[in-house]
Amino acid sequence: METEHDLMWTRRRFLAGFLGTGTAVAGIGLFSSTASAQPPQQAPPVRDTINGILSFVVPGNDAYSHQQGVATDRPGGVTPGTAESLERTLDQAVAIPMFGPAGITLPGAAGAAVLLNIFATTADPAAAAGPFAAPFANLDHATKAQVFEWLDTDPRFEGFILRFVVNTIPTLAAFAAYSEVSAFDRAQRTTTGRPVGWELSNYAGPSDGWDEVIGYYGGVDKVEA
Template sequence: MTGEGRPNSGISRRELLAGMAGVLAVAPFVGGASAEAVVLPPIRDTFHGLSAFLVPGRDRFSAHQGRTSATPGGVEAGTAAPLERTYDQAIPFPLVGRPFDLDLPGAAAIAAILNLTAVAVDPLAAVGPFAAAFANLSFERKAEVFARLERPGLADGTPVRFLINTIPTLAAFIAYSEAPVFDRATGRLTAVPVGWQLSGYDGVGDGWAEFQGYYRGIDRVTD
């Protein structure tokens, strides 16, 4: 079986057409396309789908994957924007390396890897409510995407392997961090981070009254 009851014996005409559509959708940014021909993949929808997978919530991306939570999740936390910014700053040059050979930098390269693998897992992922094939997958098939990306031998010895390994770790870290609500201009938080709510963290403390002042008036120790 190929996941969720689909046999290995063949592929339907509908699946074949959907798969072809998915390949055509990502083809412009794979295999050394010229700068003029490059069309960026749907980065924001991809990262919303990733955020929902790692920290399910009550948003539509979580609902579509079939795994939700009564509490806010990664999408509601605002994970996608800082994750995109981080990858754009960390990978300012085109990402080239087997087996993807992407002519894209930053977040676009990460989104392309996830969506290319998503279409390989399920050709029908190219058609759905979201622009990103990865976001259109069920929770179980998103897990299969990472299972394939983590297979030994895939991109080993290239920068692509390191970057693939950062995807779930970095996205989960940002989802639970202050980054989505941190105003870099003022250095202050604009709201209570969702990660604080989920973990029961009370926030930054200025100390405890018990430790203010000196013990019995002693303010120094001499030899």
């Protein structure tokens, strides 16, 4: 039986090889499957990975939340527009090669997907055969937490842009889930309905003011200079 030390050694050896050679990008195709719309052998399963992150941070009533075993009876992080927003943010925030001098140049979202799925298959090799193309999305909620713990504490990331990326992934996911993006028209720059984030946070919506805060305390309605 593999111990935690064995798993850590396997993970670090895998990662060292990934960081050390550009040919490792060919292994990205291992994460594809017929269960996803992602093109096999061409790109990491970014959308499934991103949805796996969103459901982990803010569980809802979607298929990704049910797969992880932690779900609710209302929409959560996996809502229309949220995954696209998080992918776009990661791509813009990490617009440099994530994996250093190895010659591997991936946009932020794709790089994060590769990283999460490598660690996901270390945590649970069976995750590669789940219903989603991304092993990370196939993990249960507790194992996803373990993956993020490993990413947060792995000393090999010190001095790399990966440390910044790892620390921002759950934070940016929360921002996306609680934002207006699920009901926001980017072209018109206006909301098209009530965003899911408002429901999650019990936000009443924009207002010009509230009756209960009109005037001054104790009946004072003006102050003499």
